[in-house]
Amino acid sequence: MPGVVRAAMNPAELFDLELGLLLEAIYRRYHYDFRDYAVSSLRRRVRQAMDRFHCSSVAALQHRLLHEPATFAQAMQYFTVQVSEMFRDPGYFRTLREQVLPVLQTYPSCKVWVAGCSTGEEVWSLAILLHEEGLLERTILYATDINPDALASAENGAFALDRMAQFSASYLAAGGRASLSDYYTTAYNGALFDRRLKRNVVFADHSLATDAVFSEVHLVSCRNVLIYFRRALQDRAIGLFHDALVHRGFLGLGSKESLQFGAHADRFEVCSREHRLYRKVA
Template sequence: MRDQEAELRDLEIRLLLEAVYLRYHYDFRDYATASLRRRMTQAMMKFGCARISDLQHRLLHEPALFSQMLQYFTVQVSEMFRDPGYFLALRQHVIPVLRTYPSIKLWVAGCSSGEEVWSLAILLHEEGLLERSLIYATDINTEALKAAAGGRFDVANVAGYSKNYQASGGKASLGDYYTSAYDGVIFDRSLKKNIVFADHSLSTDSVFSEVQLVSCRNVLIYFNRALQDRAVGLFRDALVRGGFLGLGNKESLQFGTHADAFEPVVREQRIYRKIAP
């Protein structure tokens, strides 16, 4: 038995998401409910709204507030080489296959502020594949894309990134790839020569290219099952037969409808391979 207040709040959240969709064409309607409730509550406090309906009213009438809210909703601060074991597994099990293609296309879906894209570019560079690779880095948040393209990260985090990088099988020193600038570090421009940063929504857009690897880590956790199925369906359609899909290490294909289209390559690192046509 849920109390009426909780029912009302959920109703207000649904209305707000509908309003955001109609007004701004961002579709959060199939985002995971628990996370949405939590962020809505935080947003109400942050923007001084007593009710979700008040927040909805302001969002409809103040586009600037919406863009603040979008940062709030979608920006996930990640780490470079987060879960080093994942990148090590890419080096050991995926790179040897990618090497057999004359040109390689990769898709980092939901790249947010870009930590993973830059990590992948470094990995490809060290494997001698960056020159013939094209990385699509996509996100719904254009501000995050801008930040990602800037390749500038907080100096306070760099020690942790270096440690991750070493543990991921890095062949040099992470310091070889960046220069310091005030309280940040800026990664070598030449690494992003073959990265295309683009606005793309896993909720509403379709497949835009054929690729050999999709890396989409800790993005699906924010989706409900229906939207997870949609996103994984896009990945399946985008991947060549035998192409690879990498997920976050607590994400799984087993609860979704496309489980049969993939087989695990490195199960504990959530790296899969497309087997269906």
């Protein structure tokens, strides 16, 4: 009705309104689509970005990101979660070693897709696993993420030395056949992993929100990524994985993720419910 003015929004409502406008603006300006990411997580991370860039409101942050591409590049770390570790959830990697890799060994060559690879801990973990099972030389590993800085770190394969003790313990718990230290050299308080492990790794930009399938693969490992998506985007991502997988291919998810109740639940069978490992239905 003309002339009727709605009561003022409370701060939380106004924040969410500005957040929605920010995500739409980022999509239209830079073609990164965060609009179907989980709102609770985005609220927290956008507030962190506001503090980092000294912005008193989401609108002020939006102005800076739209007009300063270099600032947006720095802010990407707040929109994409870069939390990972080598052999995270060792039982998952042990299950891959015992149940999945013996099947992959029956193929003359293999392709593995690590979707949302972050700073590369899982990629290097899988490379070591494939090496120990005699598969690395005939496997192409696709490591994808939307954050260019994260991809650069992943490709570099250098990690803080003080993380190695935890990584080593997880490696052994995952059924490691040697010592993790056999795969890296140390210098300047860091650990640099053997360059030979990444000879068949392709690091590439790919968005689960906007991009299509790029290759046929035998295993997709996308762990602790879907928890930051809303249901519609989760379903889109799982649909991509299904389309990418070969007949009877494998899908691995994070410990808090599941296909249950999703749009593609009936297109996969459970290999290990505990370790969130699935197989494409024939």
